[in-house]
Amino acid sequence: MANLADRVKTLTPSTTLAITAKANELKAQGVDIIGLGAGEPDYNTPDHILQAAYQSMMDGKTKYTPAGGLPALKQAIIDKLQKDQNLTYQANEVMVGVGAKHVLYTLFQVLLNEGDEVIIPIPYWVSYPEQVKLAQGVPVYIEATASQQYKISPQQLREAITDRTKAIVLNTPSNPTGMIYSKEELAEIAEVCREFDILIVSDEIYEKLIYGDVSHTSIAELSEDAKQRTLIINGVSKSHSMTGWRIGYAAGDSDLIKAMTDLASHSTSNPTTTSQYAAIEAYTGPQDAVEEMRQAFESRLEAIFPKVEAIPGFQVIRPQGAFYLLPEVSEAAQKTGYDSVDDFVTALLTEANVAVIPGSGFGAHSTIRLSYATSLEALTEAVERIHQFVTSKWKD
Structure with a gap:
C-alpha cells in the first residue's frame, strides 16, 4: 500500500x-x-473557435509556449478586461493556466504558508476549501443564509478576520447559488479588505451568464486600492462553452503573477497550445x-x-x-x-x-x-x- x-x-x-x-x-x-x-x-464550442483551433494545428502551432500563456492570448485578455470592466493591465499582470481551477490551485500554492487563513463564504464552490487545505492553509467559513440571498455582510467579514487572514474568495455570479453581489455590496466588502489589508480573490467565471435587470461588477473596478488587492480569476469555460479546452487566467499583482507563472512552469510547462489559439479566437472573434x-x-x-x-x-x-x-x-x-x-x-x-x-x-x-x-x-x-x-x- x-x-x-x-x-x-x-x-x-x-x-x-x-x-x-x-x-x-x-x-x-x-x-x-x-x-x-x-x-x-x-x-x-462555437464553430469559429473550432476552426481557429484546427487552423492553428494545420499551421504547425503545436509546440511549447511561454509558461504563462501566449503573448497574443494575454493581449486578448487585457483587451477584454479593458472593454468589459474598464480595467487596465500589462502583460506581466496576466497569467494563463490550465483552466480557472488550475489557476486557483496555483494561486493558493504560492500565496499560503502553513496556518494562513482564507475566508470562504458558504455556499461555496467545492474546490475552494480543498485547494486551500492542500496549500496547508485553513479555510474559514462565513455562512450566508437564504435570508441574505446567500451573500455575506461586511460585519460578518470583519468578525471572521484574524491576524492569520491572507485572503477572501468571492464568487460572483456564484456557483452554486447564482447570486450576484451588487456594486454597493462589493464596495463595502472592499473597504473591509482595505482596512485589514487582505487579498481579494474574485472568481468571475460566470460573468457572461446574467439574467434580468442586474449587471456584473468586478470588485477590482471600484477603486485603485481594490484593483491592487484583487486577483481576478476567469476563463472561457462557461462564457464560450469551452470547459474541456482548459483555459483560465488570473489578472492582478505582477509579483503574484510571476510566482504563479514560475510554479506553473514546473507543473504544466504551459497551457495546451491548441487551446490557447482557440481562446484567442474566443475573445477576439464574434460574440454572438x-x-x-x-x-x-x-x-x-x-x-x-x-x-x-x-x-x-x-x-x-x-x-x-x-x-x-x-x-x-x-x-x-x-x-x-x-x-x-x-x-x-x-x-x-x-x-x-x-x-x-x-x-x-x-x-x-x-x-x-x-x-x-x-x-x-x-x-x-x-x-x-x-x-x-x-x-x-x-x-x-
Whole structure:
C-alpha cells in the first residue's frame, strides 16, 4: 500500500464528479437517468473557435509556449478586461493556466504558508476549501443564509478576520447559488479588505451568464486600492462553452503573477497550445454565440423556476446568474422519510432516476443544486419526476 502524503489524506472527493460518475454508471446499465448535475453548458464550442483551433494545428502551432500563456492570448485578455470592466493591465499582470481551477490551485500554492487563513463564504464552490487545505492553509467559513440571498455582510467579514487572514474568495455570479453581489455590496466588502489589508480573490467565471435587470461588477473596478488587492480569476469555460479546452487566467499583482507563472512552469510547462489559439479566437472573434447561450439559459430559468418552486418542501430563490438553482429541501427530505438531504439525493437518483448534487458538497447541507444547463424537455421531465417522487412519499 502506498504511504500517501498527509496533505491528501483530508481531501474530500468532488461531490459533483461523484454524482455524475454514479449517474453515468446507471446510464450504462440502461437506466433512463436525467442528469441535473452538469457544471458546464450543454452547447458545443462555437464553430469559429473550432476552426481557429484546427487552423492553428494545420499551421504547425503545436509546440511549447511561454509558461504563462501566449503573448497574443494575454493581449486578448487585457483587451477584454479593458472593454468589459474598464480595467487596465500589462502583460506581466496576466497569467494563463490550465483552466480557472488550475489557476486557483496555483494561486493558493504560492500565496499560503502553513496556518494562513482564507475566508470562504458558504455556499461555496467545492474546490475552494480543498485547494486551500492542500496549500496547508485553513479555510474559514462565513455562512450566508437564504435570508441574505446567500451573500455575506461586511460585519460578518470583519468578525471572521484574524491576524492569520491572507485572503477572501468571492464568487460572483456564484456557483452554486447564482447570486450576484451588487456594486454597493462589493464596495463595502472592499473597504473591509482595505482596512485589514487582505487579498481579494474574485472568481468571475460566470460573468457572461446574467439574467434580468442586474449587471456584473468586478470588485477590482471600484477603486485603485481594490484593483491592487484583487486577483481576478476567469476563463472561457462557461462564457464560450469551452470547459474541456482548459483555459483560465488570473489578472492582478505582477509579483503574484510571476510566482504563479514560475510554479506553473514546473507543473504544466504551459497551457495546451491548441487551446490557447482557440481562446484567442474566443475573445477576439464574434460574440454572438455567447449571447445566444445566455438567452437560452434565461429562457430555461423562466420556464423551470416556477415548477421547482411548486414542489412541496422546496424553498428556492430566483438566481441572477450562472445556470443553477439551489433549493432548500430539508423539509422535503424529512417529510419523505430521509434522515438527511444526502440520503434524499441518493433516493432521487436510484428511485426517481434524476441526478442532482447534494448541497453538502457546497457547505449548504439543507440544499440541493439543480443545473439547468440541459434541454428544456429534459428539465421539465426531471422536475416532474422529482415532484411526483416527493408527493408520493410525503407523510404529514
